[in-house]
Amino acid sequence: MSITLLSYKAMSDLTRTQLIQLIAIATKPLNLRRVNLEEVDLSGLDLSGANLEEANLSGTMLSGAILDRANLYHANLSKSILAYAELSHANLVCANLREADLFHANLSHADLERANLSGAINIDEICLYKTNLKRVIGLE
Numbered sequence: 001m002s003i004t005l006l007s008y009k010a011m012s013d014l015t016r017t018q019l020i021q022l023i024a025i026a027t028k029p030l031n032l033r034r035v036n037l038e039e040v041d042l043s044g045l046d047l048s049g050a051n052l053e054e055a056n057l058s059g060t061m062l063s064g065a066i067l068d069r070a071n072l073y074h075a076n077l078s079k080s081i082l083a084y085a086e087l088s089h090a091n092l093v094c095a096n097l098r099e100a101d102l103f104h105a106n107l108s109h110a111d112l113e114r115a116n117l118s119g120a121i122n123i124d125e126i127c128l129y130k131t132n133l134k135r136v137i138g139l140e
Contacts, residue, residue: 058079089109095116111132
């Protein structure tokens with residue numbers, strides 16, 4: 001299925017192929033607010049600066065994805081795989097990262113205020129340089 005900008009505005013669910021097409025034609029930053037990408041393989045994609053506010057990324061494969069400066073406010077990233085993902089300067093305020101795999105994820109300068117990291121794995125392997133961790137849940 002081919003994506004046009006008009007059909008994109010009406011979508012809530014996207015496949016990897018559709019998202020790659022959208023990245024190629026859309027203006028930056030990409031607006032994917034409230035999109036459903038549950039269990040989609042987004043590994044290695046460049047989503048720098050994307051607006052993923054309130055997006056459903058539950059169970060999504062984001063290994064090696066570039067999400068620098070992305071807006072993930074209140075996004076659902078539960079059970080997602082963020083191994084080696086680049087999330088520097090990302091907005092993860094109130095994000096749900098329950099049971100996410102954060103192996104070597106770069107969260108430097110990110111804002112994780114009130115994010116939920118309960119049950120997240122490989123927390124000791126992430127880069128948290130100058131990261132806002134105020135009121136984070138699950139970092140005992």
